[in-house]
Amino acid sequence: MVEKISETRKSFDEALSKVTNPQSLEELRLKFLSKKGIVNQLFEDFKLTSKEEKKLIGQILNDLKTYTQSKFNEFIQKLEKEYTVKKAASIDLTLPGKQKEIGSKHIITQTLDEIKNIFKGLGFSIYEGPELESDYNNFEALNFPTDHPARDMQDTFFINQNFLLRTHTSPVQIRLMKEKKPPIRAIMPGKVFRNEAVSAKSYCLFHQVEGLYVDTDVTFAELKGTLVAFIKQYFGSEIKYRFRASFFPFTEPSAEMDIWWQPKGKEGRWMEILGCGMVDPNVLINVGIDPEKYVGYAFGMGIERTTMRKYGIDDIRLLFDSDIRFLKQF
């Protein structure tokens, strides 16, 4: 048995030295190292030997197995190395890959996605609603009295006296509050319309995200804290901000939030980023929620201006002109 082992070792060495191509290597593997190869056969023989012999042979047989296996592996590695060098010389690896293009979402959609994700993380649901709305949902229910100058704040496309293109996504808030009981915590992204001449600075439509939270213990301090958390996630934790009092018919107190905007090499300035406030009790009454028991906050922001500033887009029409040279940049 011992002799057989040392012979095997010799004949393995000899065979390995003669290997010249993948076929002869495979032959060698089959002969010595495969399941039915010589080495395994020796192990089969080993099972039949006596206890004393086993003591004697066990070690050297294991050594043989380790030896042949490692020699074989070494050889393969050497061979692969040679092969790679040879092959590389014959293929032009700098040729472009066979690629498929990945399309992209519109930059406004991408911005909306970012904003939606942040608010989802803060426990907000996402609701949508129609773009052709009733005057009631868009204005009356939101505490815009008829014949009040507040209506001039939003240039409106009317279909007739009672129907219009929504000027904000706030009607979704009305629909939601009529349908659900508090707590209501949701954002409403969507397209809105303003009757303005199309120019580099304004377009007849844009996108908005509004938010609403109604519960028994909602406070202005929480509104501030939540919005600060949002802008820090969106613009980075270093962002400078301020809240100043403002007016919206559907909130009271009302505020606008500005951020300090300073593009590289330019003078910085305060820039309005969103409007917010505590839901006016009249709005709650209009949707059948008791304003004494429940308090709400609401906020809303336009997406286009923020997006344009973030990416340095100077003409809003680019967003809606569908130029592939523009779309491919995002």
Place this chain on the structure above:
Amino acid sequence: MKISLQWLIDYVDLKDISINEIIDKITFAGLEVEEVVVQSDKYNNMVVGLVKEVKKHPNADKLSLCVVSDGESDYSVVCGAQNVAQDQKIAFAKVGSIIPSNGMKLEKVKIRGEVSTGMICSEFELELGDNHEGILVLDEKLKIGTPLADALGADDVILEVAITPNRCDALSHIGIARDLAAIFNRKIKFPEIQINESKKKSEDFAKVFIEDSVNCPRYVGKVVLDVKILESPDWLKKKLKSIGLRPINNVVDVTNFVLHEIGQPLHAFDLDKLHDNKIVVKCANESEKFSTLDSKDRELTSTDLMICDGEKSVAIAGIMGGENSEVTFTTKNILIESAFFNPSSIRRTAKRLGLSTDASYRFERGTDYDITAWAARRAAQLIQMTSGGEILYGEIDAYPNKIEKRKTILRFSRLMKVLGYSIPESTVENILTNLGFEIISKNNEQIELVIPSFRHDIEREIDIIEEVARIYGFEKIPNVQKISVTLEEKVDQSYFCDNLKNAMNSLSFYELVTNSLLNETISEKFGKPIKMLNPQSSEMSHLRTSLLPGMLQAISNNIKVNEKNLRFFEIGKVFELIHEKEIESFEDFKESEILLIAITGYEIQSEWYEKDIASDFFGLKGNVYALLNKSFPSIKFELTYNINHVNYEEAFTIMHNNKIIGYGGKVKMSVANLFDVSQEIFACEINIDELKKIEQPDRKFKDLLKFPKMVRDLAFVLDTEVESDKVIEVIKTASSNLLHQIKLFDIFQSDSLGKDKKSLAFQLEYFDETRTLKEDEVDKDFRNAIKEVEKTFKAQLRGI
């Protein structure tokens, strides 16, 4: 609105507060300062200069060559004005200064060969007046070298303040001063009125009758006799000019001054032009014509409130006076009107007439009904100051129903509940008192308040809470550092479309957002459009009935810039009338969400490993299939072909349970041509609302196959018109349930096959989930399939 800081400090002491702090604090309180103009900045690098010498320009008859001294150096200056003369003190703009009238920066230049280092300015160039004929000659007592701003007294700072529509009370200098007083916790200084009134009474010289007391609750008149219509004194002109108003004459200027001081619009009538010396406040006659001060004829309706005399209309109430009662240089006796009108009445008329004046702007927001008499006296006092005259005793005060001031209660607990922060009670009281609220009673829990007559925006507790919070300062209310999560059901209604968008991206499509507004011709071509009442232009007068026009326009625009290979999609709303009638409810129109996919040009443009592949019907079909399969793997959709569609040829519909959820195909050339496109476009529209309605079956895991598959290939020669789908159908029917998949992998046509013949090659996949198949049972199945195809289509087996 322009606010002069110099004017403002007449009413509130702000000496110890920096301009920046004033600006910040009133901005925080809701009166946003949008622009700050420091007057002296206008005159940077400009000084009082002395003309030492004037010579004729050697090369130009109309020019002079001057030597100007600024006290330190002499400058040679070319001047074109005729009135320049030696020893004059003049406004000298040095090199580097910016001329206010045109924003031009002065540089050292040569004019007709002579060097000019600076400029002698005219009144016009300094924006001090209209005179640009000659240079401005300054007071000879001025010291040479004095900064021009000091010499002109341009020491004011002008704030452009944006006033939100609720703040009717802040549309004046005193209004702004009141907020500042509250912010800095100090008292407002109201101007004192001391006038010498004659023994004659106003009410004996004019009478006021209010016929419509709903729209005119109060009308105060005051008479001043023997006024002289003059140019206003300098102090008054300077104040008006500082906020961008043009001085006209003392009477008009005084009414403007009072308006910007206290916010009460006034009107001065020539009393002698008022028939019967009488004022009647009533509505206009239907279709009445009236000439306003701006020399325009206006047509009125019976709801427009008018000021009339004994026989005719003399003013559109609260908006503009008439030519027929205007104060002119011959006017001797005047009636000052100081009224309170119903805001919505004024707004309706002003809006309908498209006429917004300083007066209507304030009346439609709500003026102070308690300040009317004071304002009339204030105007009388100032008119007398500027031109003498006899102020008659007292006012005519037509005030049929005295307006009671509103009252409300503020609970401290509610303040705390809404703000989430407790403001000290004494601070709350100070803020409210400084804003003009009167505290009737108070205890530990609440205070009861009288709301001042100038705050039409305040009536409820929440309004008071806002006042306290904005004056206290939002920045002092700490942001919470943690929020609790409410555990109601969370919903994401945008998730469905987000998924579609992701799938479209992975299929190499770019998303578009196109305009929802179209012109009439285009929108009508694609459906029954909804028309807008007040469009911006005829190009955007209707709502889109389809996404296709926007898409075709986008493709057209891209082709124009030589981008011809396009893969676009858009998800958006389309709108359509259901009946041909006016929209009265949500049932009268349909708003649907649509996904539109379009491809055009090359799907693959030749690569080193691949030839060009043009976008075609099958490119579109493959993408639609991949999209539906990826987003709805467990739902079966059917496609039906060659339907008759208005926009598509080679058309198909996407069906689910016999319901059409979309259609597409090759866009008809006649449609593409509408957008100047001549290359082939393939598009598909899918109704997302219908897609959402399809119930998603449960998705269950299926055991992985444990036994080997067997694969058989075969090819038939068939008549060209035989559809591949039909062949597959026959193979399926002829086979046992061991056959699981059939794939068409080759189509071939050639003369060798014969005329009108084609070869279709299929790969058939057999397996059983419970055992390994035997060769001969698959062969048997396979032969059955071959036989059936041969029989059904008279096909010839070409190879297996």
